[in-house]
Structure formats: C-alpha cells, structure tokens
Amino acid sequence: MAWKDKLQPATFRGVPFEVESDDGSFGRRTQVHEYPQRDMPYAEDLGRATREINVTAFLIGDDYLDARDKLLEALETAGPGTLVHPWYGELKVSLKDPARVSHSIANGGMCTVQLSFVEAGELAFPSAGNSLGAKSLEAADRLQDAGSFDYVEKFDVNSKPSAVFDDAVKTFNDGCDLIDNATSNIKSILDHPMQFLKDNARTLIPDAFAMADTVFGLFKRGESVVDSITSMFGGGGASARNSDTVAALTSLSRTFSDRAATAQAVANSASTATSTVSPSRAQAATNAAALNHLFSQSMLVQAVGMTTTMDLPIYDDAVKIRNDVTAALDNESLAVSDPVYVVLQDARAAVYADVTGRLSQSARLKTITPRAIMPAIVTAYDQFEDVAREGEIVDLNKIRRPGFVPAEPIKVLSV
Template identity: 30%
Template sequence: MSWRDQYEMGAFRGHPFRTEYHERTGGRRVVSHEFPGRDEPVTEDLGRSQRTFSVGCFVVGAEYRAERDALIDALEKFGPGLLVHPFYGSMIVNVLSYRQTEDTEEGGMCRFSIEFVEAGIKPDIPAEADAAAAAGFEADDVLANAAGEFADDFDITDVADFVSDAASTLVTGAANLTQFIAAAQGGIGPALRAFDAGLRFLPANIQSLLREPLRLGQALVGLVSTVQALGSNGRVRVESFMGMTAFGESLKPITGTTPSRQRQAENQAAFVHLYTAAAAAELVRAASRTSFSSYEEAALMRDRVSARLDVLATRAADAGQDGRAAVFDRLRRAAVRDITQRGGTLARVHDLPIGATQPALRIANRLYGTGPGSGGVEARAADIAARNGVRHPGFVPGGVTLRVLSAARPGAGAGNGR
C-alpha cells in the first residue's frame, strides 16, 4: 500500500481536521558528568525524552466556523485527550500551544499549527488523592480506547446487504437517541454548534464511515462527548447520560448461525458497547462535576450511578463479554470512590418538627448560629426554604416537619463539582 492508501484524517477529542504537515521530536535524556583530572566524561542515560508532535492542519467548508470553534474548545479543554495522528495512529496527548490563522484570500478555511506532547502513563493515584480527578482520568482512558477496540470488532467487508443495512440502522438510531436526549440539555454557542456539526456528520457520511470503523468510532465518541458541554446543570447531564446508556436494550437478538448472521450479531454487540461505554464514561465524568448539599443527596446519586453501571457490566458478562464488562466495572468503582469521598464529609439531613409559624432565618439561626462554620445564616435559611418548598421564607408554617441539614463538619465541602 502507498502512503496515500494508509493516510487518515487527523482528529483531536473526536473533532476531525485535515493535515498539511507534521513534525516529531524525541531523543534520550542524557546527563554528562565531568571530573577534575579526567579527560573522559561519564554519561548517564536516564531514559527516552518526551515526544512532541507538531501538526499543521485546517478545517474547510461551508460549516468551517463550527468545526473551527469546536476544535478550539477541544484544544483548550483541561487535561489530556485522544489525538488521532494521520501517520502515527491514536495516542493520549496534552496540548502545549496552538496558532490559528484565517485569510480572506482563502475563504471558508481556518488553518492551525498545534504543538502536542505525549501524556505518558499516569502514576498510581494514592488513596487520599482527589477521587473526582481520578474518575475523570478513568473516563478519559475508556474514551481513548473505545474507537480502536470497536474497529477491531466491527466489519462489513464482503457481507450480505442486510448486514450493512442493519449497521446503518444502528448508526441512525444512535444519532436519533443522542439528538433527542441532547435537546433537554439546551446549550448555546460553540458547544451547540459542535454538537450540530457532529450530528450532521454521521448520516451524511454513513456509508463511508461503515467501511472505516475507526473513523466511525471516533465520530460517535466525539458526538457523545459533546453532550457533556451542552447546558450547565450537572444533574441534567447525569440524567442525560443515564438515558444514553440504555441504548441497545430494546434491540432484538440476532438469530441464525450463518456467517452473515454471526457477523451481524458481532457488529451489533460492538456498536452497542461503543455507544454505551462512551455514554457511561461521560456519566462518570458528569457525576464527578456535580456538587451535593448533603450526604443523602450524594449517596442517592452514588447508588443510582453504581446500579446503572452494574447493570451494564452484568449484561456484558452474561453475554460472555468479560473484557467489556470490565470496562463498566472500572467506571463503577471510580464513580463510587469519587462520590463517597466527596459526600462523606457533608452534612446529614434530619427531621425537625416546627411548632409555630416563624421565619426561616430564625430557624437557621437556632440550628446553626452565626459563628465560624455556620455557613452563613442567610444561606442556611434559603436552603431550608428551598429544600421544603416554603412559599415565603418569612413564614414557615407551624405544625409541620422540616427536612434540614445538620451542621457540616469543619472544612467539609461538596468537592470540586459544578
């Protein structure tokens, strides 16, 4: 095969680009020691240097602005991401810098010069480390490997037409479900444009993507991931991804033992796992970014997320797909560690009977006081009113039992969620 036959479009965090040039730097980390009275130095090889990749690329077309903005968001996003290098394949990298250029002589095009550096292997995370960050790393790892694993298991080469038709139906169904669930998120600006661009890309290129399963996997993972950027409510994001993990549950099992039917069944299982694994990874990430006001609130989300991921792991294990079951089990453990760590220090909710009608501010002052660690008596009063659906915080009706927070432990907080 010539280099043109092996060439693929590049992509970062699922956002594709066309490559013009690339450079790669590397080497060894060598330290030299020179000693008095000795002519020859002593050198130590400390291992391979970190590799860097310089990529010159561009986005072009009628929708280039949306693709440009989506790529910029991906380049400026926190943490490492998946780079699909057109010559070196998939790798996890960090972005050092990028330069964006647009020229009126080249209408409808935006050029980028991007400097990537390999992220390497993350160190073992000690037990006391930030579990929310660890959950995010686990999600990144699943997303980074999802497309490649899918490409190994999905194939429509030399198959009957009904096999490729069934695969096309799966792609359309996944796109429709994602569009339906994303509509509840809302979203504006670059995030919404990136989602719309990814949504249009799938059906418009479905036939070519089916014959290039790596690109199909990358496009689908990218589409699922863009849902994370829509809207600003963490709980809505969690519910959205919970719904997306149900993809495939209503699909009928493929019966028959002919080679074509077996290939159809394997393709369906691979596609369902790709979509649900991507949604599960983003579910864990969404949960790690959600804050909680009480231990009970955190425990409820922990149990719901854990139960959902356990269903996915059990379903894969029952089908004899132990490797796929392990993916969901890893995500489940990461989510449980995260939410347990952040929720364990939060205040508990308990019942408080109220005898006479009185202001929420008085109740808050009686419960929490105004000293250090009180959390702000006005904020506490607002929480009491909101938690119990009080119409006017100045008149909490008597003869009812309120749900109120106990005083949080010193230094307690809801974690780094939003």
C-alpha cells in the first residue's frame, strides 16, 4: 500500500480541512547539569516531553468562508478536542496558541490557517486515602487506654490479706524476670532495667493507675525504637533486628496471655457451687490474670507501634510479622473483657491492612547456590554487580564468617 493510501482526511472536532504541511516535536525532557572543573556534564532525564503538532491547513472552494467559520468555532470551543491528523491519526489535543488565519487576493477562493496543538494529557490530582499506619498507632493508643482501665477495674490488693499483696508482688516480679530473660533485642528497647522496677514493686502494687502506667511505659515507643535499632545495627542489619524484636514481643505476649488464662480459670472456679477456692485466693488469681494481661497488652502495643513505623523491605519477613502480630492479638482476645476485645480486634484489622498495603513495596526472596566457597562481597558482586550489598546477604542468612560463604543454598533478594 502506497503512503498516499494511508493518509486520513484531516478534521478537528469533526470539522474537515486540508493540510499543506505539518511538523511536530517529540522526545524527552532533559536537564543538563554542568559543574565547575569538570569536563563531562550530567544529563538528567525528566520524562517524556509534551508532544506538539503544528499544521498548515487550508480551506478552498466556493464555500470556503462557511468552512472557515465552522473551523474557527471548533477552535474557540473550550477544552480539548479530537484531531484526526493525516499522518498520525486520531489524537486528543488542545490548541496551544491562537490559530492564525490568512487571506490573499492572489489566492482568491481559499484561506490558510496556522494551527499549533499539544497533546491534551489528563488532569490528575493526588488521590486521598486513609493513613493505614496512623490507624494502627491510634489502635495501639486505644488498646493502652482500654487495657489500663480494665486493669484498674479488676486489680485490687487494698484491704485484702497480706498473702494477696505478696502474690501480686510475686506475679509482677515473675513478669519482670520473663522480660529480663528474653532476647537482647527486647532489652535494647526498654526504658528502665527490670531490676529497677522489681525494687519498686511494693510501692507500685497498691496504686493500680501507677502500675498500669509503669507497665505500658516499659518500652521506648514507635520511631524511637526503630531509630535506636538502626543506630545499633546499621541499615543492613536493622531490618532483621526489628523483625526479631517484633517476633520476641509477640512471643512474650502469648506467654503472658497463657498465664493470664490459667490464673483466670482459678478465679472463675471460685464462683462454682463446689469450689473450695477462698475469696482471698480468688482475688489473688484475678490479680494475677490482670497483671499478666497488662504485660501482654504492653507487648502488643509496642509490637503494633514498631510494625507501623519500621521498614518492610522483604516480602517474606513482612508477611511473617503481619501473621505474628495478628495471631498474638487474636490470642490475647480469647479471655479479655468486651471493651478490650473490641480494641484488640481494631488493632488487628489496622495492622493487617497496613502491612498488606505495603507488601507491594517489598522484595521477595529467592534461593541461589554460590558456585564455590567465597567471600560475601564476591557473592554480592556475582549476584547484583554491587559489592555494597554484601551486608544484606550476610544479614539475611546469618552468616557468621562473611569471608567464607558456603557453597550451599542461601537466600537473596530478588531485586
């Protein structure tokens, strides 16, 4: 098919005209940066340039004046319109500059029109949406408030036998010991050493409000935790340490929840007709359940806050964190009052939505096998052509001797 057979009749908004010639501009937007004392510039690509189409049109014939007026009306209509270009076909364009119409006695019975169009594009505004991270932090705050109120309602040692008070001190000290014996990652985010709290246990125990504030205030919060872990372990190892810390928090929460359930079972048995549990023993069990729930919920508040503020660069780790936190929130929900149950489930929904929404930004892991025992820096170059990613490989696989990566399957990021 000859090129003339491919030409299309030119129109704008359905008004026909003839085309004498055209030209257009296409390409990229480039910003050239030049620096003192450097011979080579840097050309920065800023994206595709706006396409411009310039057309020299003409209208001819006995009725060319009527055809001109229709074309002028189309050109003066607001908004973008459809241009059928002889060579480019159908385009959505806007008139860039006012059209110029020329008449001459020498060319009677016709007029020429200079047209300059640009592609119309689209008017796009940033889309409004909910901040899922903010919702998670709000849910964590509500959990702290509901947990504190629930604890104050249930815990009571005043005007009770000394054994009830002593049992509460023992339960509190046991909880502190459990945290103190946890991973070093947990200890790194504590605001106070556990021994300090144990030394003040007998002062804290009678004041339920002070106890709730103290337990919920065990940890540094939110971004300060993530920043402190990043400064301790560096960018490469911080992500894994954050993940390990959240895993340790959720594990501790489940342990405290189980202890609370055991104590609550004893307290509940006191209400049965055949129960031999004394009122003092029942209150001691209720206190133990309340304290363990308090510890558990403080772990969950911290875990939710960390999950929301930390980076999630690895898909597999992000999914595990999401599952660990939501499972721990579900576990704590099994034996709590209705108000606490509601905020726990709100926190669960917020964490699930927040992490799931960020999964698309996370890289997946893949398994490779180095061809021989070699340093991690060589493995990084072989895999990514980037020696700076050595620490990433060492951290992901917990390699103890980076100079000797074994010729065994290891995990690396897919990008």
